[in-house]
Amino acid sequence: MKNLEYKNKKLQFSKTDIASVAKNNKTPFYLYSEEILVKNYQDFYQGAVNANLINPLVCFALKSNPNKELVKILAKMGSGADIVSGGELKRAMECGIPAEKIVFSGVGKTEEEILYALKVSKGKLCSFNIESLEELELINSCAKRTKTVARICFRLNPVVKPKTHKYISTGNKTHKFGLLEKDVLSFLKEKKYWSHSKLVGLSIHIGSQLLDLKATKKAIAKMCDIALKTQAPLEFIDVGGGLGVDYHPSETKRMPSIEEYMTLVYKTLHKEFYSKSDLRPRVVFEPGRRIIAKAGILVMRVLRNKISEDNHFVIVDGGMNDFMRPSLYGAYHGVTPVQEAKATTRVHVVGPICETSDCFGSDRPLPALKSGDLVILEDTGAYGYSMGSNYNLRGRPLELLIQKNQKLKTVNKAQDYKELL
Template structure:
């Protein structure tokens, strides 16, 4: 079911009219549906249970970078989620939200010494290491702390995810991971380091994948590599296949999560039955967008209707600093008027007040609107608030969580004074 739908001509989040949320919290405001978040996470958890996976043999590690609000992390943690982080700050967010560090995997190509120290001090589950220099630094830091760092290597399988170049991460010319051809050599280096414990193998080829064929191709390549490592006495205990499953932005038809996980587990089980005995290998997933993307919208108010010679503009109070994806990727987001007006629609570009020609949220949309109307920018739960900025000294939007008829403020709107509170005047 859709958790954002019209009721009596008014767009609602679950059972709450967006007009009510605007009156209470203003705009622009990010609105998340608790029911949608639970449903989306459960699609992963239920598929794991259906195929006999327990916490010891499967772990869903939510990708914190997609939406890092503490309430979102808290909710997912209570549902049993682990967390995929890419910075020390994200680790601190997970801890502040009550998440377990033993369910945290630390990805990213540029981990600092301080971030390594922080993660080791909290005994996280695993570092996803992306280069030999990073291995040596982590070995050094762990030795200084009297610890052994558990690592998996992020292997770049050179699989084309067939997605936007900015979010494709598994090709040879991407900055991520260890080249597939260099993986054996890198694992040999890792296994010889005194303060490193090799526990897994990892890959992530990109995001917004509608077809799971590239992901399954990557799984095959990782399984081949696990066998090659076993021949050298290097035992892999978990297989982390990353995230990447897409969502519906514009009549997209992403693969069903349950179908995708079933095919992954079938491959893993067939490989183990043929070649191995003993405990099954643990399978890790790193979903982000597929959990939060369609669970959130951005509410904004039309400030002006501007009719031009070749275009009409709906100038709203949200902008590229609030939702960067259209300006950055030319991403498509649905736009729905909160109030359904029974008048002739016109074609508008929906644009913001930021002083950039690239400040647009949607182009060429048929809308029946007038000044003062509210618009909902759909499918904005992922990479919306986390990519927002204070450009033009604009405070970031408020965030709310809707739980049935109850609305919780989970992040206050920033004030201008908040933005320069850390700055000082010269004497």
């Protein structure tokens, strides 16, 4: 992981000594870097600009990490938001992201959430990304009741199979997400659903942790074809998010660069849409992981060792309730000791939760570790705290931010028992 290096045999993250931070803060805790977060956003946005994409809007996916202080940093840089709930809408707006930069995704928007979004945005929400006819009908009805016009974007299901984990693949017809081409074209003809709604965009989102762009190219081309068939004066085309990061060393060579990704988006849009239409809609992105994953680590302390014949377990104080991805997806995250030393054995790094799946890494080469030693789990900025829980009645961990001036800031205190009741 970049931005991790040893200095005098002590591990530093974003130029900050991790052991020093752990002296004054109880483990486990998340540690984020403002410098890395800012750079990742700037690289993504500037990549779109450099590729000559039209008036790009980067809508950060709040589901990846909705921490207020982190979202405020992104808002100040001009980021929009991709949201999937009323709570995320409130978080985005209270952090300074204007309604016109917010896309409301998700298959299960409630009537309460829709009415709130229409009222609080005064009809200026960038879009409701529609995923069913019943949803379109409900939103149109809510817009009529609130005397507004709902801005509608059809989320398309391009029927592609990206190379990613089945739980985070969203672009095939067997998935609950998106609309098929025939449905989109059919819904547009139903005038009764458009009395207080206006089609302003089309979108796709085919999955998360994408490292192979073949399916992405195919999906964008499909969206362009449907855009031409609708003959609608679209304001934007939303190419979604999901661009992956290199969690495992083997993924580094396969991971698309921002330049490669943006070039593919531009060339596909130019070939499949711009060359066939006078319309020049802006391009919207919905990245989450690519912006925030590498801006965070989880710091844990070793509780004890356990040896069961040829199985050596290192038990740490962080658990699957703090970081779910390895347990849920079998996801790989690097485990690194804070004190530099030569790896001498292969161990299973496990947490204290009463589940066999509470394991951060199996058969990992690590130095001899004893009670009190510190280790970190790499690349945990995305889908870490946001997917956490209070399972086993454990409080949610502390979140700390390394600011640009290298000073530490508490951006979310640790929960105590009273807060769990």
